[in-house]
Each structure stands twice: as C-alpha cells, then as structure tokens.
Amino acid sequence: MASSPFRRLCHWGPLSVLGIIKLITWAMVHLLGMWWPPHSSIAAALHAALFLSLAASTLYYFLQSLLEGPGFVPLGWKPEKQEDTDNLQFCTVCNGYKAPRSHHCRKCGYCVKKMDHHCPWINCCVGHNNHGYFTLFLTSAVLGCFHASVVLSICMYHAINRVWYIHSGTGREPLVYLTLTTLLLTLLAIGMAVGVVLAVGVLLYLQVRGILRNQTTIEDWIVEKAVGRREEQGLPDFVFPYNVGWRNNIRLVLYGNKYDGIRWPVRDGCGEYDLTREQQAQKQDKRVRSRLYTAIAEYSGYWVPLRRYPWAALAAPCTDEPRLPLRPGDVIRATRQRRHWLFGEKLIGEGESRGPRGWFPRDAATPTDHLYKTKPD
Incomplete structure (x- = not known):
C-alpha cells in the first residue's frame, strides 16, 4: 500500500x-574555489550563485514531488450520478470506481489521480498533485547537470595540465589540484552529470510534450491504440478530450491545486467520459481476442x-510486471504473449471473476478456449 512520506524517502x-x-x-563547490573563486569578482560570484540556485531548486522540487505524492482516488469512490458508473471501470483492489484519468498502481496500492507513471527515483507515482513539481525537478536537474558537466570538464582539463602551466604558462592560468580520491570522485561526478543530461533530458522532453497536450504517458498509449482500433473498425477519429489549448494545459499542471483531480475541463464537443469509454472499448476488444488457458x-x-x-528462464520478459503463480487446474485468460511466456489473469469462481495478473511460462498451461465462453466486463 501507499507508504508515508518518510518511508517513501527511505528507498x-x-x-x-x-x-x-x-x-x-x-x-562543483570544491573545484570552483580553485578554477574561478567566487570572491575574485562579481562575475565569479554570480556564476557560483547560479549553480547553487539550480542545485537548491533541484533538491527542493525533488523533495516536493516526493513528499506531496501524486494524489489518490478515495477508497470506494463512485460518481455522484449512478448512471455514470456505466462509463467507468471498477477497481477491485480499491473497491471503488476509477475516476476519469486515474489508474491503479500496484506499487503504490491505490488508484492514482491523473497517473503519468510510477517513478522509482521518487518512490511514488507522478500524478495530479506532484506533476508540476516533478517537471520543475527535471528542468532544474538537467540545467544544473549541464552546467556542472561543462565546468567540471574544464576544471579537469586544468588539473591534468597543472604541471605544464607551472613551467610553461603565463602565470595567470588557474591551478586546480586533485588528489587521487578527488580525481576519482570528480570523474564520477562528470559521468553522473552527463548521464543526467542525456537520460533525464529525454524524460524532460517527453514530460513537456505531454504537458503541452495535457496528455499523460499512459494516455499517449491509450490514444495510440485508439487510432489503430478505430481505423481498423472504420470508426471516426478519436478526439482527446482534455487538450484545451497549450496555455490552459500548462496552467492545469502548474496550478493543479485548483482542481480536485476527479473532474477535468474538456474541449468543446467532448464529454468527460469520452476517454473512459474508449478504454472500455479497448479492453473489450482485448478480451475478445484473448485466449483461455x-x-x-x-x-x-x-x-x-x-x-x-x-x-522460459533464458527468455524472461524484461519488465517489472508481476509473475503469476499457477497450480494445475487454474484457468487463465491470456491477453499478451511472447515466445516462451504468456501474460494473463486468473479466472476465479463460477462467475469467472478477475483474479491476479502476471506473466507465466507458456509450457505451464494449455489452450482451452473450447471449454469456456469469453464474457464481457
């Protein structure tokens, strides 16, 4: 289940x-004092202040995104109007309906409001409450690490050529001294900084693109499947209902506390349940195409x-999705497959209720479609 902020931090x-x-x-602090000491000039002081500001903002927004959390749908939640439940999916774990744009996170243990993804670096989901903090954390981290990678590389160059500067330089070159320990730590810091710029920079790009369209990572995947499904079935194009213009989309993230994370403004001509109905249709199609084992x-x-x-062990799925323990006689509805693995959910009881889901070896089960009828949700 979702942990307290302190336990979330201890990970x-x-x-x-x-x-x-x-x-x-x-x-940066150690090498800046030798390469461009802040007390040497106003420019040096401003340069050091710039990095320290980026480092402080990175730490602040990181802690804010972690401690604030994504925001969870109340347990047992249901819409005000009973007829609206037909447009929503039911979460058997939270014993309530999934609000529009929410998804159940098996790691957090709750349905997350406007879930984007579960981030192991903050040990919780990125969702309605902390999406803005998380994006600002990524921005500060990329800018700060880009600054650090440039400065530390310059300092490393001066440290390597220190002896040459002493004997052949003009005497105005900065002398950077590194012991073996500080040399190794600086090389590690440069590697970390460059890695953050490259890896987190890509994530930042995806987050900014999603914010401008008011579309989460999960919703990207839903819309992509909607395009293929509707084209295959000859249906009208799917219109994403929450894209209300890039300016309003940014406000929805940066000033998200004005909204409860349950009800969202939609573009003209769209309804608040358009996306959830599309999800229901996609899941129904998946169930129709599934096989029973x-x-x-x-x-x-x-x-x-x-x-x-x-x-199967030699070709295990490269994913953190759970594995599904089996006993002879268990009935599973498989919805995905790989060469030696299947992904599905157990069917429990005579009503074929949905049970736990996960990957299991293909050799552990045999197809039995002719013995059962696929029932809709």
Missing part, C-alpha cells in the same frame, strides 16, 4: 538521487524458473 531511488545531488554539488503444471512465480522451465 534506494530517493537515496540515490540525494547522493548524486550531493556528489555533483560537492565537486488451463494450467497443467505448477509454476511457483519465480522470475527465472531455470530448473523447471529452462527455455
């Missing part, structure tokens, strides 16, 4: 981010079942 993801921020900040052997749920299913 390898947030602790790694804090360690990276500390390492890069230490390296019956487990013929036991599967313990190991991620690498080398002893019993060696071929």
Whole structure:
C-alpha cells in the first residue's frame, strides 16, 4: 500500500538521487574555489550563485514531488450520478470506481489521480498533485547537470595540465589540484552529470510534450491504440478530450491545486467520459481476442524458473510486471504473449471473476478456449 512520506524517502531511488545531488554539488563547490573563486569578482560570484540556485531548486522540487505524492482516488469512490458508473471501470483492489484519468498502481496500492507513471527515483507515482513539481525537478536537474558537466570538464582539463602551466604558462592560468580520491570522485561526478543530461533530458522532453497536450504517458498509449482500433473498425477519429489549448494545459499542471483531480475541463464537443469509454472499448476488444488457458503444471512465480522451465528462464520478459503463480487446474485468460511466456489473469469462481495478473511460462498451461465462453466486463 501507499507508504508515508518518510518511508517513501527511505528507498534506494530517493537515496540515490540525494547522493548524486550531493556528489555533483560537492565537486562543483570544491573545484570552483580553485578554477574561478567566487570572491575574485562579481562575475565569479554570480556564476557560483547560479549553480547553487539550480542545485537548491533541484533538491527542493525533488523533495516536493516526493513528499506531496501524486494524489489518490478515495477508497470506494463512485460518481455522484449512478448512471455514470456505466462509463467507468471498477477497481477491485480499491473497491471503488476509477475516476476519469486515474489508474491503479500496484506499487503504490491505490488508484492514482491523473497517473503519468510510477517513478522509482521518487518512490511514488507522478500524478495530479506532484506533476508540476516533478517537471520543475527535471528542468532544474538537467540545467544544473549541464552546467556542472561543462565546468567540471574544464576544471579537469586544468588539473591534468597543472604541471605544464607551472613551467610553461603565463602565470595567470588557474591551478586546480586533485588528489587521487578527488580525481576519482570528480570523474564520477562528470559521468553522473552527463548521464543526467542525456537520460533525464529525454524524460524532460517527453514530460513537456505531454504537458503541452495535457496528455499523460499512459494516455499517449491509450490514444495510440485508439487510432489503430478505430481505423481498423472504420470508426471516426478519436478526439482527446482534455487538450484545451497549450496555455490552459500548462496552467492545469502548474496550478493543479485548483482542481480536485476527479473532474477535468474538456474541449468543446467532448464529454468527460469520452476517454473512459474508449478504454472500455479497448479492453473489450482485448478480451475478445484473448485466449483461455488451463494450467497443467505448477509454476511457483519465480522470475527465472531455470530448473523447471529452462527455455522460459533464458527468455524472461524484461519488465517489472508481476509473475503469476499457477497450480494445475487454474484457468487463465491470456491477453499478451511472447515466445516462451504468456501474460494473463486468473479466472476465479463460477462467475469467472478477475483474479491476479502476471506473466507465466507458456509450457505451464494449455489452450482451452473450447471449454469456456469469453464474457464481457
């Protein structure tokens, strides 16, 4: 289930981010004092203040996005009008309906308002409440690390050529001294800074693009599937209902506290349940195309079942999605497949209620479509 802010912070993801921020900040402060001391001129002082401002804002927005959390749909939530429940999906874990734009996160344990993705670096989801903080954190981190990667590279160059400057220089070159320990730490800081610029820069681009369209990462995937589904079935093009113009889209993220994360403004000609109805249609199509399997052997749920299913172990899915333990006789509706693996959900009871989902080895089950009828949600 969702953890408290303190427990959320005590995780390898947030602790790694804090360690990276500390390492890069230490390296910059240590080397700036030799390369361009802040007390030497106003320009040097402003230069140092610029980096420290970026480092402080990175830390602040990181902690804000982590401590604020994404915002969760109340347990047992349902719309005010009973007839609106036909347009919504029901979450069996939260025992309530999923509000528009919300999705259940199995790691947080709740349905998340306007869920974008689950981020291990803040150890929680990016959603309605912390989307703005998270984007500002990415912006500060990329700018700060770009600044640091340039400055630290220059300082490293001066440190490597220090002896040459002493004997052959003009005497005005800055002398940067590094011990073996500080040399290794500086090289690590440069690598971290460059890595953040490249990796986080791509994530920042995707986040900004999504914000301008008011479209989360999950909604990107839903819209992409909607285009293919409607083209295949000869239906009208799908219009994403929450794109209300880039200026208003930005305000929805930066000033999201004006909204409750349940009801959202929509563009003219669209309804508030257009996206949820499209999701229902996509899931119904997936169920129609799914196949039923019956487990013929036991599967313990190991991620690498080398002893019993060696071929599956050698081709395990590269995903953090759960594995589905099986016992002989279990009935599973498979919706995705790979060469040696299937992804599906158990059917429980005579009513074929939906049970746990996950990946399981293909050799652990056999198709039994002729014994069961696929029932709609």
